[in-house]
Amino acid sequence: MRTSRTLGKFLVNWIKLTIYIGLAYCWQTHQLKAGMGQAQSHSHFLSHWTSAVIRRIEATQGPFADAEAIRHARTASNFEHFVQRRAEQLAQQHQFDQGIRHVTMLLRVSYIALLLFAGLSGVGLAISLTPQQAGAVSVVEAIVMLIVVNGLFIVLWGIANLVGNRASSPLGWGFHHLLSKLRNPVHVNAALGLSQLIQQQRLIRPGLGTIAHSMWLTLLSAAWMTLFVRFVVADYQFSWPTTLLSEQHIQMLVATLHTVPAWFGLSAPNIEQGGSFNPQQTAWWLLTCVLLYAVAPRILCWLGCKLWLRQRVGTLTINPTLPGYSELLPAFEQRQVRVVDPAPAELHMQASSQRKSQPSTQAVNSTVALVYYLDWPEDDYANFRHAWQQQPTAVHCELVNSGAQRQHALNILTQGPNRPLLVVVNARLSPERGSLRFIQSLTKQGASSRQLHIALVNARPETGSQRTEMWREYLTQHVPTPLHIESFQVVDNNWVATVTELNAHWS
Known part of the structure; x- marks a missing residue:
């Protein structure tokens, strides 16, 4: 017991x-x-x-x-x-x-x-x-x-x-x-x-x-x-x-x-x-x-x-001085501006869904001008295309977001004779290394300075000038060929007026 x-x-x-x-x-x-x-x-x-x-x-x-x-x-x-x-x-x-x-x-x-x-x-x-x-x-x-x-x-x-x-x-x-x-x-x-x-x-x-x-x-x-x-x-x-x-x-x-x-x-x-x-x-x-x-x-x-x-x-940390990490610092510093004034949250969702879409493979008329929309969400791109349909100028619009879409755009550019080219940049976003490389590739694919025009379009009045100047600075640094750069502002979501102004400056 x-x-x-x-x-x-x-x-x-x-x-x-x-x-x-x-x-x-x-x-x-x-x-x-x-x-x-x-x-x-x-x-x-x-x-x-x-x-x-x-x-x-x-x-x-x-x-x-x-x-x-x-x-x-x-x-x-x-x-x-x-x-x-x-x-x-x-x-x-x-x-x-x-x-x-x-x-x-x-x-x-x-x-x-x-x-x-x-x-x-x-x-x-x-x-x-x-x-x-x-x-x-x-x-x-x-x-x-x-x-x-x-x-x-x-x-x-x-x-x-x-x-x-x-x-x-x-x-x-x-x-x-x-x-x-x-x-x-x-x-x-x-x-x-x-x-x-x-x-x-x-x-x-x-x-x-x-x-x-x-x-x-x-x-x-x-x-x-x-x-x-x-x-x-x-x-x-x-x-x-x-x-x-x-x-x-x-x-x-x-x-x-x-x-x-x-x-x-x-x-x-x-x-x-x-x-x-x-x-x-x-x-x-x-x-x-x-x-x-x-x-x-x-x-x-x-x-x-x-x-x-x-x-x-x-307490794991990333040492930015290690080889392989130190080379990413310049790319990260370009992203830092987005902390002050980030783009709308829905923009990222639309952009990510757009990356999954495949570029069109249909033939393009060699006599029409080319308009490339760089880093735009689907809804804004649809508004742009609808506004261009109301213009007298015959153009071929192409959305350029993913790597496959960029390659497809370059292939279209090399088909037929040299044609006028307008790149409509989404200036709501900060300059991105891939986008700058794409513009560099355009200058190497036969698009001369007389034909290549850059339109910096911003739909946010409060950040228009800041982002536009940033794009101008980075384009000047990373694209050695002189470019025709113009700035435009979408006022009250009036896409038709914006496209009309684009067409007037471009023509």
């Missing part, structure tokens, strides 16, 4: 301690997640991983054609978000996101295999400590194998983390060996990007620590459960003597280990009578010591490494 009461008190106290640790861990995790403030489709770490993959490829193989990616990232509020959105767009275009998913799945399967191996090792260890037929169990051997060895490895792990130099470990070697087996170039780039990210952001120690402690925790938990089951289903006797340790030494060991179990009301085994006087008491004492001195420290170490890793992931 006394043993049952003591066991009940111990279980109640252990459950309370587990609940307190769990609540503390959940609260800390919630605080870290709230501090990160990431409300993106990709997780914080995945966004940095994608950026690292694109950065590595561009640093070694040259930049991508990123006109679409720059347009996708133009609403970014800071350089980090700008780089991440651009990288996500490029990863989707070149299927690097599939490589990242493949490497992620490979690492998860490997991690599960490690945990399974650790669990089987724990079961095997517990079986080796208890004979196949019911017989004497060496308590000292169980203490050494389950408590002393575990504590020694925890101390070695702590010393290794206190040493400043980064030493290799079996887990780290296995990680790089696993990644070296990849053959698909997309998977290799994803793996190398991950390797560089965890090295630059100092994620190696908390990451490997989390994996190592989880393996040890699985091993010890499996060993404890196996011992518990075997003690329940079989009648074991316990022996204490060893070759070198005397009875006095064993009593000192038991007294030292009994310090914490005494807090839970458990009684120490009677060593003077060989421990065989009450085997049930000895079994519970051994299981309690393994739980308190082996499993519990591993739980605390695992929680500590998990929080350490989350803290490092939550």
